[in-house]
Amino acid sequence: MSIEIRELDPALPRTITDLLPVHQASLAVDAPSYPRPTEGYLRLLTGPRPTQRRVFVAAYDAGTLIGYGAIGADVDANQDMFSGDLAVLPGRRADALVPLLDASKERARAHGAKRLVLAFAQAAPDYAPVFTAEGGRKVDIERRAQLDLKTVDREKYAAWAAPSEKNAHYRIRTWVGPTPEDLLPPLVLAAQAMRDAPTGDLEFDHPAPNVDRRRRIEQWFAAIGAHRHIIAAFTEDGTIAGLHGLFVVPGSPMAEISDTSVPAAFRGHGLGLRLKAAMTLRLLDSEPEIEVIGTWNNVDNAPMLRVNDALGFRTAEIWELWQFDL
Template identity: 35%
Template sequence: MQIRELNPAENPRDAAAVVPALEQWRRDYMPDVPAPGKIRLRHWCMNGYQRRTEAVGVFADQDATLAEGMAVVDYDLVHNLDLMTASINVTARGRASGAETALFEAVVRRAAELGRRRLALGMPARMAPAPFVERYGGKLTDTAIISMLDLGAIDREQYAAWAEPSAKNGDYTLVGWTGRCPEELAESFLGVMDAMADQPIGTFEYDWPKYTLDKLRFVEEQLEQAGIRRYTQVALAPDGTVAGFNSIGTYPDEPERVEIWDTGVVREHRGHGLGLRIKAAAALWLLEDRPSTRLVSTFNNDENQWMLAVNRALGYRPLTEFPSYEFAVAD
C-alpha cells in the first residue's frame, strides 16, 4: 500500500488517477448520488480564501496508476487553528484491503504535523461506523442529510405560486444574478452570508469567520477561472438590503445536475416564508436558463428542521445520511 501526495486541482494526471475510485465509491456507498465530474473534483481540491486544501491518494503499490481511494483535507490559516477537516473516499474493495485505514492514519499524521488538535471527518452512513471510528476514539458530532429534487417531476404552476409575493412576504422583491455580485448589493450580501453562522451543526465547534468583500471577490474570481457558474437568488427587504439568498453551483461537465451550496435568511427576516419563495424562484430560473438541468442536490443538517421542511414541500427526496465524527489528534 502506498500513499502519494496529489494535486487534482492543477494536475490532470492526478485527477485521472482518482476519478475511477471516486465513481466506484459513489456506486458502493451513495448509489443515488451522481459521481462528481472532473471540474467538480478540481474545485473540491482548490485552496480557499485563507484556507488550504491538500489531497493524497492510496495506491496498491508503487507501479499502480489508479488509486484505490483518496483523502482531501482542509484547514484554516487564520481561524480554527486547532482544527482540520477531511473526507476519505475509498471503494469497498479498497476498504477490504486496508486502504481506508492507511488514508486515515496519513491524515492524522498530517494534522499532527500542522499542530491541529481536532480532526473532523464526514462519511456516508453506509460506510459508518468505519472500523477506525471506534478504534481511534471518534465521537459523533452531527449528521447531515443529502436530498435530491427531480425538476422534471415538479408542478411548475405550484412553484410559480410559491415564487409570487404572499401575504407574509409581499414587501420583499426577488433579484437574481450569475457570477459577480452587483456592487450596490455587495455590502448587505455579506451580511446575509454571515447568517449562515447560526445554522445548526450539532455539537461540532466551529468559529465562523466574518464574510468580507475580499473573500467574496476571491471566490467569484476562482469560480470564473474554473468555468463554474453560480446562480444567486436573493430577496430584498423594503429598505433595499439583502434579507435572504439561495446559491446554486453548476458545472459545465455535469449538464443534468446542479448543487445548492447555501441558503440563508437574516434572523430578523425569518418567519415570512422567504426560504420557500426564494428556492422556488431559483428552480424556475434554472429550468428557463439551463434547460438541461434535471437534478438538484442539497445538503442539510438533520437539526435544521426549518429548511428540511421547505425542501420536503418543494419535493426534495432524502437520499442518505452523512454523519460526521471528531477525533483528538495527539502530538
C-alpha cells in the first residue's frame, strides 16, 4: 500500500463531486445527527470564495480517493492562519491522517501561514491521538446544535417574535440577499458586535468593517444559488440594533445560521430571541423543504446558548479546534 497525495483545484466543479462521498461517509460516522450533505452544500462550505484562498489536498490508494484536507485563509484577516478540516473514510484513518496533515501543513506554510487550525467532531476517536503526536494543541471547543422544525410551536414562536415592552420601539425588516445598498453600511457596522464572542485560546481577529467585502460575499451567495435570509431591528435613525441571518442551499434539508449580532448598546432588550423566532417562522413559510436549522457557538458563549436552548435547539455534536504552529 502506498498513499499518494495530490493537490486538487478548488475551482474545478469535479473536485467537489469527487470529495462528496468521503465527506458524507466521514460525517455519517463522526456526526450522525448531521443531515446528509449535498454537493451544493459542500460546494458552499469548501469551494472558492471571493474573500478566501482555498487549498485542497487528497489522499489516494491505488487511484481511489480515501480522504482529503480542505483548508483556507481569509484574504483580509488572520493572514497568518490557514484553517479547515480533514475528512477520511473511517476505515482508512490510520493510513491517511498523517500524510494529509503533513501535506496540509506544507501547503499552509508555502502560502506564508504561521499556524494551521483543524476541526473535528469530539466523538471521532481517531483524530486527537494523531494530532497530539504531530504537535497539535486544542485551542477551542464549539457546540453545533440543531432545531428540528417539526417540533416548533408556532404559537409560542409568534409570542417570542411579537414586540415586547423592551423592544416594541424597534422597526423590524426582513429580506433575502443581496442586501439593498442603503442597508449595507449599518449592517456591516452592526455585525462588528460579534467581535466580542469568545474563541477559547484561539487568537482570531474579525475582518475590519468593509462594505465592499460584505457586498461581494452576498453577491457570491446569490451567484451559487444560495438563499441568504436576513432580519434586522432598526432604531428611528436607521441604526441596526440587532441582526440575524441564515442561508439555505437548494436541495439541502438544513438551513445554517450565518450570524446573530446585537451591539452592546442594545443588549438586554430581547432582540436575539425576537429576531431568531421571527426568522424561524419566516423560514417555515418560505422554505418548506427545510427540516432543521443548524448553528455553531463557542461553548463559553452563555448568552447565545441560553437563547438557542430556549428556542429548542439541541446539541448535535461538540467540535474541537486544534492548532499546529508552523
